[in-house]
Amino acid sequence: MKKTIRLAVVGTGGMANAHAERFLAIPGVEICAVCDVDAGRARAYADKHAPGAVVFSDLGKMLVETRPDGLSNVTPDRFHAPLSIQALEAGVAVFCEKPLATSAVDARRMAALAAETGLPNMVNFSYRNAPAIQEAARMVREGALGRIVHVEASYLQSWLACDIWGDWRTTPAWLWRLSSSHGSLGVLGDIGVHILDFATFPVGPLARINARLKTFREIKGAEAGGYTLDANDSAVMHVEFANGALGVIHTSRWASGHANSLALRLHGTLGALRIDLDRSTTDLDICTGEDLRKPLWKTITAPPSPSTYERFVEALRSGVNDQPDFARGAEIQAALEACVASDAGGTTVSLSV
Ligand SMILES: NC(=O)c1ccc[n+]([C@@H]2O[C@H](COP(=O)([O-])OP(=O)(O)OC[C@H]3O[C@@H](n4cnc5c(N)ncnc54)[C@H](O)[C@@H]3O)[C@@H](O)[C@H]2O)c1
Structure with missing residues (x-):
């Protein structure tokens, strides 16, 4: 019992x-x-x-x-x-x-x-609850894709561009997410944190980040409902992983046409995989072995895996x-901070790995 x-x-x-x-x-x-x-x-x-x-x-x-x-x-x-x-x-x-x-x-x-x-x-x-990302991590760990060389990851929402989740100008639960004095690190802290975890969980830690953050105040205004709308709306990161792979990771709340779209593509010396959570949380496309030269993709279904809960x-x-434990949360927090420092200084920031 x-x-x-x-x-x-x-x-x-x-x-x-x-x-x-x-x-x-x-x-x-x-x-x-x-x-x-x-x-x-x-x-x-x-x-x-x-x-x-x-x-x-x-x-x-x-x-x-x-x-x-x-x-x-x-x-x-x-x-x-x-x-x-x-x-x-x-x-x-x-x-x-x-x-x-x-x-x-x-x-x-x-x-x-x-x-x-x-x-x-x-x-x-x-998003680790998606069996597809657990399967991707297993495949990379076991060498099925060879050495990962190139990564593309995105997390796209559109709630600033439309009222898909209600009127953000009058809803406190959306307004605090737009205000740094209410503790928000903008889209970077809200969902950038997810896509950073999603990309680095299978590939490994980041060594360097060059990031650009932007707040589109000229479109949405500088203030609403007593909140100052200064937190970033879009973030674009050029990254280098500790294993040497290069990657592009980006996220926005202005991604019109996307309610809540999370996608990952990994390219390695022996194969590639792609995950599109809009399509499926369990299926992933892979291109490996003989299929690599054609190139042909096939869809596989990941086995069930336990949720964070x-x-x-x-x-x-x-x-x-x-996992993911607090130490992992702190590792991703350091990446967020590196993005802010990179954007502020216009520089590439190294992370200790
Ligand atoms: N993992 C995910 O996919 C995911 C999705 C949505 C939200 N979140 C996270 O969940 C958290 C909450 O988001 P939400 O959308 O539910 O926000 P929300 O604004 O709808 O709810 C927050 C609640 O916390 C209460 N609260 C505020 N300060 C408090 C305090 N000191 N003590 C007790 N209660 C307090 C508020 O009154 C409110 O009821 C955020 O950190 C957000 O990033 C995670």
């Missing part, structure tokens, strides 16, 4: 619904407590997903009074570090939304504290942590 896992959730906005659905779909998991600075929102969330959960507006009180096995931190980016640290210091394992923090210093502090406590810790790089629950049950 598996131990029942008691989870608490802090931050009960949009993404917290996905956390509830995914965690509660795992047998033996319950949400025992929820917390939000907006108590009414927390109450409504509990009513919808976990009617038995105790509702709080103070995290410290929730941790002391309910002693959960793990905390799901789904607050806006600038609260990831302080609230995750508070939980780890209270002896509670943490599943934290991305980006792990708003600075590499904070992200490293979180990773160091997590390692010190020995508690399970995970950052929700949720399942990995975290398993880590709570077994006491053995899994």
